[in-house]
Amino acid sequence: MAVTSVIVIGAGIVGLSVAFEALQSGASVTIVDRDPAGDKASYGNAGGIAVTEVIPASVPGLWKKVPFWLLDPLGPLALRVGHTPQMVPWLWRFARVGSASEVGRISKALASINSRVYDDLVPLFNKVGLAGDLFRRGALTVYETENGFLRDEHEWEIKRALGVEMQALSAREVTDMEPALGPIVQRGVFTPQWSHITDPKKVVDVLRMWLVANGAKIVQGQVDRVYSTGDGAEIALNGGTTLAATKLVIAAGAWSARFARQLGDRVLLESERGYNTTIAAPGVTLEREVIFADRKFVATPLSVGLRIGGAAEFGGLQSPPNFKRSKALVKLAKLYLPGLREQGGVEWAGHRPATPDSLPVIGRSSASQHIIYAFGHGHLGLTQGPTTGKIVGDLLFDRSPSLDLSPFSAARFSFRKEK
Numbered sequence: 001m002a003v004t005s006v007i008v009i010g011a012g013i014v015g016l017s018v019a020f021e022a023l024q025s026g027a028s029v030t031i032v033d034r035d036p037a038g039d040k041a042s043y044g045n046a047g048g049i050a051v052t053e054v055i056p057a058s059v060p061g062l063w064k065k066v067p068f069w070l071l072d073p074l075g076p077l078a079l080r081v082g083h084t085p086q087m088v089p090w091l092w093r094f095a096r097v098g099s100a101s102e103v104g105r106i107s108k109a110l111a112s113i114n115s116r117v118y119d120d121l122v123p124l125f126n127k128v129g130l131a132g133d134l135f136r137r138g139a140l141t142v143y144e145t146e147n148g149f150l151r152d153e154h155e156w157e158i159k160r161a162l163g164v165e166m167q168a169l170s171a172r173e174v175t176d177m178e179p180a181l182g183p184i185v186q187r188g189v190f191t192p193q194w195s196h197i198t199d200p201k202k203v204v205d206v207l208r209m210w211l212v213a214n215g216a217k218i219v220q221g222q223v224d225r226v227y228s229t230g231d232g233a234e235i236a237l238n239g240g241t242t243l244a245a246t247k248l249v250i251a252a253g254a255w256s257a258r259f260a261r262q263l264g265d266r267v268l269l270e271s272e273r274g275y276n277t278t279i280a281a282p283g284v285t286l287e288r289e290v291i292f293a294d295r296k297f298v299a300t301p302l303s304v305g306l307r308i309g310g311a312a313e314f315g316g317l318q319s320p321p322n323f324k325r326s327k328a329l330v331k332l333a334k335l336y337l338p339g340l341r342e343q344g345g346v347e348w349a350g351h352r353p354a355t356p357d358s359l360p361v362i363g364r365s366s367a368s369q370h371i372i373y374a375f376g377h378g379h380l381g382l383t384q385g386p387t388t389g390k391i392v393g394d395l396l397f398d399r400s401p402s403l404d405l406s407p408f409s410a411a412r413f414s415f416r417k418e419k
């Protein structure tokens with residue numbers, strides 16, 4: 001029987017995880033990326049394996065908070081005015097999924113992926129030589145007030161019902177766990193299932209090099225068009241080169257929507273730009289990732305330093321980054337970590353591939369069963385990458401995926417499906 005050939009567009013954590021599964025299943029694999037080893041969301045993210053994050057971004061009552069966030073020029077949410085008209089369909093869908101019933105449905109779908117993350121991630125890490133790069137130390141969510149803690153109680157209940165383990169903590173218990181945190185912290189929640197990694201860049205670099213060492217081919221090039229050829233697929237690169245394979249996977253992160261459009265599928269996908277600063281010698285020590293719930297940012301103790309990050313900026317893929325956001329996050333972190341030394345921080349920004357319902361797009365294209373989508377992981381691409389790889393591997397080789405993929409179908413965005 002002929003060996004299945006697979007082209008994967010995108011050398012981020014999702015594309016590389018798909019390539020890993022395809023290679024393990026005996027396919028000949030080509031990964032195409034305009035800058036295979038270069039900067040991307042998968043390279044500079046916060047490094048959290050955030051399996052407990054099953055609540056979507058759009059929730060009931062959010063619209064009361066949004067105007068306050070938008071009024072603060074360096075607050076947790078920003079919409080760049082020039083881009084907003086293009087975002088109307090996305091925002092419309094975002095508003096529509098913010099009902100209690102939709103939050104229930106979406107949370108279950110996210111939990112169906114997140115509950116098996118370690119089953120897929122740990123074997124991948126072990127196989128490629130990253131066994132020592134995963135720290136299963138849980139995470140700490142901290143609050144400045146009792147009210148803040150109570151405000152999130154309903155979301156914690158939803159999480160608990162979906163299998164998330166948690167332990168509510170007093171201020172004293174929080175500082176016993178993380179002595180670097182200052183007196184601003186009044187309450188906390190410890191989530192032991194969360195973990196973090198040494199360095200996202202290291203993970204994608206090691207995985208990519210392992211793939212090459214084990215037979216995957218990497219082609220550097222900008223993909224212009226994708227085509228279904230009936231019994232396979234073809235891609236055209238800028239400059240005219242074409243490549244063909246029996247299967248094609250689109251894993252181009254925030255840039256994926258145009259390829260879906262070329263195949264007749266409308267998907268709602270936006271860049272949700274996030275920012276961070278990594279301080280190599282921060283002067284404080286954290287054991288685990290800390291989530292600052294009131295002000296919507298995180299700090300992760302990576303091997304390259306303390307990474308302080310967050311923000312959600314919707315300005316399209318072309319707008320220049322505003323690194324004042326990275327600086328603002330360090331100032332906020334100083335409120336919680338009084339001993340933090342701000343000097344020598346390295347600032348970074350990256351495009352999260354965001355769908356309005358916070359669910360990734362994983363499944364076959366409507367144009368061809370040989371072309372598969374794997375993008376739109378928003379805040380959870382590192383967490384869900386290896387599991388997405390496993391699911392896509394099942395689709396590539398006609399095995400039945402062990403979870404219901406209907407919530408992740410691109411068809412949910414089609415005009416015909418809108419009720």
Ligand SMILES: Cc1cc2nc3c(=O)[nH]c(=O)nc-3n(C[C@H](O)[C@H](O)[C@H](O)COP(=O)(O)OP(=O)(O)OC[C@H]3O[C@@H](n4cnc5c(N)ncnc54)[C@H](O)[C@@H]3O)c2cc1C
Nearest residue numbers: 010012013014034042045046048223253274380381382383
């Ligand atoms: C500030 C921040 C913090 C985050 N923290 C976390 C976290 O703690 N935990 C977590 O799970 N997730 C986190 N995320 C989200 C996570 O980083 C992303 O969901 C994930 O990296 C997306 O991976 P990807 O492979 O889909 O896309 P990317 O990493 O963006 O890779 C896409 C690749 O496609 C290539 N490409 C695009 N278009 C083309 C083309 N036309 N031709 C050729 N190549 C192309 C690009 O060059 C790129 O290499 C964070 C994101 C940000 C921004």
